[in-house]
Amino acid sequence: MIKKYKKRKKYSRKYSKHSISTVRTIKRKIYKALYISILIFLFILFKLVKKNNLECIIFEELDKIKPFTQSFTLDNIKEDFEYLVNKYKYLIKRENNIKDDCPIWMMWYQGIRQAPPLVLACIQSVIKNREKHPVIIISKYNIEKYIKLPSYIIEKFHNKTFSITHFSDIVRLALLFKYGGYWIDSTYFVNTPLTKVKTSFHTLQLKECFTNKHPFVKCIWSINFMAVTKNSFIATYGYHAILFYWKKYNSLIDYFFFDYIIHIAYYNVPEFKKMFEQIPIVSCNIFSLIKKLNSEYNPSEICLFNKVGKKRRKGLIINATTNYDYIIENNKFDLNNTNNYILNI
Secondary structure (H helix, E strand, O other): OHHHHHHHHHHHHHHHHHHHHHHHHHHHHHHHHHHHHHHHHHHHHHHHHHOOOHHHHHHHHHHHHOHHHHHHHHHHHHHHHHHHHHHHHHHHHHOOOOOOOOOEEEEOOOOHHHOOHHHHHHHHHHHHOOOOOOEEEEOOOOHHHHOOOOHHHHHHHHOOOOOHHHHHHHHHHHHHHHOOEEEEOOOEEEOOOOOOOOOOEEEOEEOOOOOOOEOOEOOOOOOOEEEEOOOOHHHHHHHHHHHHHHHHOOOOOOOOHHHHHHHHHHHHOHHHHHHHHHOOEEOOOOOHHHHOOOOEOOHHHOOOEEEOOOOOOOOOOOOOOEHHHHHHHOOOOOOOOOOOEEOOO
């Protein structure tokens, strides 16, 4: 019995060594396959970036990954959003033209002292071209001075249910609903005076944009640059729609959720759709400058309105003035000169 036991034990050890060797071989093959897959992915990513169409492809792929969940949720809320559209569409008949001294709302949540140089230059460009409009800069330090959001919105934001980016969507709708005025993202470089608008709704209609293949984002409007009157139809309906959604759901179904809100209004209210006929189309590509910040300065590359992002990209030109240099040098933000803007911190 003892000998047999020893033999079995010896056989067991030999079998165990063989198994470990096999497992290690399999692991090596898996790691090698993963390594090659990562290299291929990085190569494809590099090619896409080089072709300057990465953003569009990413959003297309995201739509393919979650078609059932997205479709189900959007279909569910469509009926509720259409109900809100019908509830508030009467407000269109009461709207007046946007006032030439209405506020311009901008936001850098972390506080203006934490903003990158390019963001400060963008804010200064708006201040330079504001005409009679007061510029009000919102941050986490002064947001409660202007609006009071529901507790469930604040709780979900602090719990990271949604990002700062989407939180800014909620903030802009709340501000535009309560006060009216312009909302301009703090990453817009404005190169022309904000002339008087003869409508109750204004936005940037673009000739070209990277989201034109998205199901409901067709370059017809720009949620990052829009103006409305106080208690307007789109701001009232939009604000209540976004509150309704976050009271019922706990995840953001689409990055362009705010666009979906406008999409429902655009195709359900003829009077709102007709407003877009009076808005001029921006002929140049407002996104092109972000790829040319490090190119040698060329005035023709800077549009009237430019979405430039937050930071300067790598690949600097030596001994030459770049578009980035021009923007920074000619738009220096003075934190102490509060005559041109309202900070309230």
